[in-house]
Amino acid sequence: MEPEGGGCYPRRMTSSISPVGEQARMAGGKPALALYLHIPFCSSKCGYCDFNSYEGLEHLVPEYTPALINELRLWSPAARAYHVDTVFFGGGTPSLTTLDDMSAIIAAVRDQYDIATDAEWTLEANPTELTRDHLEGLRALGINRLSMGVQSMRQAELELLEREHTPERVVQAVQDARAAGFDNMNLDLIFGLIGQRTEEWQESLERVLQFHPEHLSCYALTVEPGTALYYRVQKGQLPDPDPDVAAEEYEWTRERLAHAGYQQYEISNWAQPGRACRHNLVYWRAEPYLGFGAGAHSFFAGQRFANVDAPNRYEEAIAATVEARETTGSAAMQQIAGGETPDDATQQADTMILGLRLMEGVDLDGFAARFGVRAERAFADAIAKHTRLGLIEVVDGRLRLTSRGLLLSNEVFVDLLPDPPEE
């Protein structure tokens, strides 16, 4: 999963920024840091997908790994003050990367960064191409958590989503992953599909529960502008998803997974005890992370920034940055497309919106200690309104969404956004 970025204001970044600004969490005696590495290539583009991922760019793959390794080197001096305790390979389809390339990238991460011995190393995988040999190779390289894009266990729904795999392929991939030694697995599912009946969603989830995954991510389908699915809906070839069915399925999912022993720790994420995704918690707790690769976002040293999306432009920019560093000593990071230093109001809003996604909610005393103002005061109107509507509540000093608020979270979040700057 790639972190969503805020607004982008073009600004030249350098690697000489110092570590200040984010929510501090200590690891190994230093501030903790998460690393995200983006692999943007896919064997085909799924109809609903609006991630920064591309099919048909195989010719760019050979230069991508060296670019990623160079970018790891470029940032490592600035990251020396941090202890890295999560590394996440997202995409795209990281499981398409050859084992030789994965080995080189992981070696660069270990060489260049201070990595915790118990770090979480996650890799996103597509069931389509996963083989037992590849899985064993990944495990041997130190990947200790696998996140598989299952989406549905019904063939017709996989075809609607334009996924290439079948339910049988998922069964085989999960069995192979277990046999290869993966004992920490997330499976991604999508509910609220167009034309889906609640019983059909229940069938998919029940089949997936038979795998006893340690973690489940269940997202409602959203029809994102620019996707193939969006144009099919716009042209009237498909109806819009039914939000009432999605709400009913979500409610059922919460009850069913609680009954099966999973703890819901975020709006769309459930885990067996102790198996929450440590990497994604970094995003939701507004802690620092560095992103590498095409389109990767970062929140580092109090600044938010994002790399150029297009893989060819990313590769060219990294090569230019390395060359400029060697010839002129310039520290400018040319792969960065834009960024911002969020002001206090933006950071407070981020902390509220991201924190409310978590079941633990926002620690009100912690908020006051960090920002020097109480959330109850900074967001007085929004908190009063949504408490009155029964969408949020304070429990043991933490502000959190109610069960009803989980269904209507966007209505709360929109009222927490900072006012736009005056013209």
Ligand code: SF4
């Ligand atoms: S495999 Fe994942 S990243 Fe690639 S196109 Fe499909 S949904 Fe998008």
